[in-house]
Amino acid sequence: MTQKGSSSQSALKAVPPIRCVVVQLARLGDNLQSLMALRAAKQLYPQLEITLVVRDSFAAAAHRVPWVHQIHELPTTTLLEGAVSDPTKKDEVLPSLARWLSGLVSQPWDIALNWTFSESSSWLTGLLPARVKLGYSRRKDLTLSASDGWTHYVQAVVQGEIPQNIHLTDILTTQLLTALQIHVGDPEADAGNQSITRGFFDFSQASFNFKQTDLQGRPWRDPARRWIAFQIGAGHSTKTLSPQEWAKLIEIFRKNRPELNLLLLGGAGDLTRQNEIRELIVAQGVPQQGIAYLAGDCEFQDWASVIERSHWLISGDTSAIHVASIVGTRILNLSLGNVRYMETGPYGNGHIVMRPDQRTDLTPEMIFHTWEYFSSEFRAQKSLTLGIHLETEGCPPESIQRMQILRSRIRDADAGGGVVYEAVLNETLSFNDWIAQVTGYIARAWYCGWTPAIGHELSRGHIHPDLIRSVRSLEEPLHVLIKICEESKRTAITLQRKVGALRSQKVMGLEAKQSLQQQADKLMELEQLIERLVHAQPALAMFFRFAKVSMHNLSGDDIAELGKQTATVYNRLGQGAQTFKEWVAHLLSLSKPMVVENRSRVIPVEFRNSTKSKTPNPDHEVTT
């Protein structure tokens, strides 16, 4: 375990530290999103003493964050080396794993936070002694447990691949801050002014050798030159451009903006891709001055400091966009492949997301001209819209029509907070995106207790006949769903009452047992009804998944308590369905024709012989 120093702030204020262990065994991108959420909590609760449990191969980011107290690295590869190839060696690995774990179980934690949402992490969290546990864990009977609402949301909706529009960073932040508010109390009045707001990463150890030759004859430290970084790789080849497309994009940048320095970034696994891009660029006779090929050449701190120094990062769905979000570099995110930008896209104000409906529409030319528009936004906005700009630059109109281009914005606190992506091209809303808005809204209503007005981010410009048709088809199923939830709630209350009337819940007469069984069977039938309803109308899938997850996580010791909790679950689901119905009504109301107030005024006629120049009075109609 690496200890990085004590919390001097908490010592000064004589506030006891809140010992918090955070399990994050996923990849670098998830680590970075967790760190962003932890920073928000640390700003409000400086007494948080954070210990991170991370895989050794993805620990680099955490080591550069000065306010993380300890890092406990899981040496996955070396620990599992033998057992992966030979399952009979598992028993030999077990003692090593127990030794690794011993440092985490010696003293109870105040909060154990599992932000990995995976099977393996649930076992680890089950082993940790803690006053409060959030995220997946294991009960003593070894079953999976997800005890809090936001974890239910991740399990039922996010992992169920149901469209939703709350960014993962916002989910994690809200989950932790709410738990802190419940268990610790409100933050200090002056919280949020701590020094950690100034810098996120400590780059003092960055050792990257900015050789002059790397930029092909240009000095690195030239403040007059802007840097554009290109993250050329991704976790999957479908999530990034092909080498040919990257080469073309670099060529276009070099031709149109020769003054810029262009930096190609990537991991060691991207070297082949980088070499191919370089060969293609050289073959095209593109001048190499000001182009640096850095893939595979950088440690984390060097890579992140290059991104920080850059004015823009152009990247697919990679951890680079999270680094850029943290260090405040503007991002042009190419949202390609099976990616949900609303959950893992760039975080902050003014980032751009390009999401093509058809992959072939996202050409290097389209990317360059979109970047060009936003890089000189103030100038461009005065004269023309993005659509006209792209068309003027020769992008095919049908590709423009099929392209989604969005800009990120952090909502005001009184509008619910969090990041939102607003369309700047083709404002019409897809059915899935509308569902995402409704789902996110219902979650906020359930877990935040306060929501802005329904559909406050929707306007008539978003709607179209296909959307109206799809939304209208939900009216009847929602009506049925609300009825099922009401009936389920009634049945659960009846079950609870019947059990409450018994002398013993364990010993009872045959008649009483049959009566309870009837209620239980009825609940099962009602759950099956929801399943059938969702099968016919998949847009309502969140309700079935929530019912399943919530039922699995009932925690009562007896039948009466389970009945009571079941009633609470169906009450919540019914409220959610009612909110969904209100969203449907709101959208349909937007589609209705409205009486438009006639604001046109009759322009007064100026008499030829008038000697005075009169100011027209728009309130007076002129009769001649």
Place this chain on the structure above:
Amino acid sequence: MAADGTLLQGEVSDNPGALSDSIVIQKMLQGFLNSLIDEQVRDLRKEALENSIQDKDVR
């Protein structure tokens, strides 16, 4: 303040301590190890598949 405090407070224990039942500890450790191995194998397969796709792209 949250709408439903009970649903947001997480799993609460007034007297947390390391698990005392050695059988439960053993089973949880085994579960941890097994799932770590499963995930590692899955990652390796995914990587191999991705490499083979990239090889095809290059060819």
